[in-house]
Amino acid sequence: MKITKFLLLIWLFASTLFCLNLFAQDYNRWQLPEGAKLRIGKGELNDIKFTPDGNRVAVATDIGIWIYDAHTRRELALLTGNTKRVTAIDFPTDGSFLVSCSLDRTVRLWNIDTGEQTAVFAGHRGSIGSIAVSPDGKTVVSGGTYDTTIILWDVATGNQIKRHSKYWDNLFRRLKIYLDRSITMPDSNAIEALAFSPDGKIFASGHRDGTLRLWEAQTGRKLSTVGDHKSTGIDGLAFSSDGKKLVSCTRTQEILLHTFQNGKHESRHFHYVPFPQDLVFSPDGNDLFGIGYLGGDTIGRQPYIHKWNVNTGGLLMSTPTPDTYQIKSLAISPDGSTLLSGGWGDTIVSWNPVTLEHSIFTTGHGTVGKTLQFSPDGKILNTISGKDKLKFLDTETGAEISAPQQKRYSTKQKSKTSQRRISAEYIKERTAIRIFDIETGTDMYHITGHKDIIWRYSFSPDRETLATTSKDMTIRLWEVSTGKELLMIPTYSSYTTAITFSPDGKTLAGGGVYDRAQKSLNLIRVWEVPGGRILKTIAGHTEGVNALRFSPDGRTLASCSGDGTILLWDWEEISQSDK
Structure with a gap:
C-alpha cells in the first residue's frame, strides 16, 4: 500500500512538471496567423x-502586446490586431484600458482582462511613434513619426478634439538644421515623445x-515652446509624480x-x-x-542603466546591462520596487532601483535570425541570430537546445551539373553573380541580367536551376548549365x-513580396516551377522576411x-486549402 502511494506521488509530481513545461511553451502557439503551427520568438x-x-506588465512588440504577471513573470496573453509594429503603449491611472499606437497608423x-480590442482610432497619414493617455482616461494624444501630426482624441467618442500638423515657432531652428550639412534630418517636426502631467491639465511633446x-x-491649445536643448532629437519625456x-x-x-513656477x-x-x-x-x-552609455569604447557596444539625483543632477550610479544590444525602454513599478529594461x-531585465542589481524577467524579445537550416530529419532548426550567434531550435516546441552531435551526410548526385560541383558568388558589388567550377576555379559565365543589387540566390535541389532575387523587383530563374534566363517573376x-526551393524543386518561395490588395510588403509568395504560376500568398509577419x-x-x-x-508554416495544409 505504501509503495502504491509512493508511486502515485511520483506520478503526480512528474505530471505536474510536464504540465508546467507544456504551459511554459504554449505561448508559442497563441494568436498564430492562419496556416502557421508554431512561433519562435516573441x-x-x-x-x-x-x-x-x-x-501586470505590458510589452509592446513588433507582433503585438504581451501581458505578463509582474510577480510570477509568466506570460498571460498576447494582444494582436495591428498589421505592423506596435510602437508605444500607456495606461490611465485606474488601469481600465490599455492604449497603443502603431506603424499601421x-x-x-x-481590455487586457479579456484581450478584447475595444476601439480603433484612425486619422494619421503616417506611422505613429508615441502615445499618452490622460490620468482620468478621457483623452489620448498621439504623435506622428512621419506625418508630424499631433492628434488629441476623445476616448468616449473616438472624435478628434484637436489636430496640429504645422509649426511656425521653430523656423530659425529648422533653418539652422537645414544649413548644417553634417545633419541629415527628414521631418524635423516629427514627434518623438509625449507625456501628460499627473493632474492631466497639460501634456508635453518632444520633437525631432x-x-x-x-x-x-x-x-489642445499650445501654451508655450521651450527651445533650451542645443542638440536635436528629444527621445524621452517624464513628469515627476507631483507634476512640478x-x-x-x-x-x-x-x-x-x-x-515651472509663477509662470x-x-x-x-x-x-x-x-x-x-x-x-x-x-x-x-x-x-x-535612464538609458545611455558611459563614453569611449562603450558607445554602441555596451549600454548602461544610469541613476541620477533629481535635486542635484548628479550621477549616482551606472551599471552595464546584461545584453549589449540597444535598450529601447524603461519602466518602473508604481511602488518603486522594480525597474524593467528591454530592447x-x-x-x-528586472533591476533593484536602490542597488541596480538585476535578474532576468523574461526572454524571447530579441532578434531571431538571418539564416535558416533544417536538420536532415526536420526535428531541429538552426539559425544565426544577432551578433552571429548560432542557435539550435526544437521544431516541435520552439525551445533552444544544445548543439547536436555533428554527423556527415552524403547527397546523391542527380545531374551532370551537380557532378561538376558548380558554385556561385556575388561580384560587382552584388549586381552580378559569378558561376564557376569549384574544382578548377574557372569561370563558366556571369549572370548580369538584374538591373540592381542582387539580394539572394538559391540553387534548386538538383542544381539544374538557379533562382535570384533583386532590388529591381524581380525574381529570375536561370539554367545553370548555360546561364540562360528561364523565367522572370515580378515581386512589386x-x-x-x-x-528557397521546395525539396522536390517544383515550387519556389519568396519573402518580402508586395500585394496591393493586402497593402503589405511583408508577404511570402509561393510559385510553381518552372511555369511561375502563383500558388499561395501567405501573410503573418509584420516586418521584412529575412530567410x-x-x-x-x-x-x-x-x-x-x-x-x-520565426514562423513554422504547415505547407501541406496551406497548399491544399482554397486559393
Missing part, C-alpha cells in the same frame, strides 16, 4: 509599461528638431530638468552621459533613471530578400523576420 520589443496596480484601445512644446490638454518637474533628453547629449520656466542640466534615452522618475520623485537583445517590392527554408520532407516552411519571430 517579437522585438519597443515599449514596456506596468499596470497602475503593479500586478492606428491608435487602439484594449529638439523643440519641446507644452499644450493645454482640454482644448519635467525632464527631457535628446538623443545625443543632453538631459534637462524643467521647472516662469527654468531649466538645468543633469550630469552628462552619451546618448541618453527613455527617462523615468522614481515614484517619490527623488531619483531619475533589441533577447531579455527583459525592392526588398524581396529571401528565396526562408523548407523542411526536408517539404511539409513545413520556416520563415524568419525582422519582427523578431
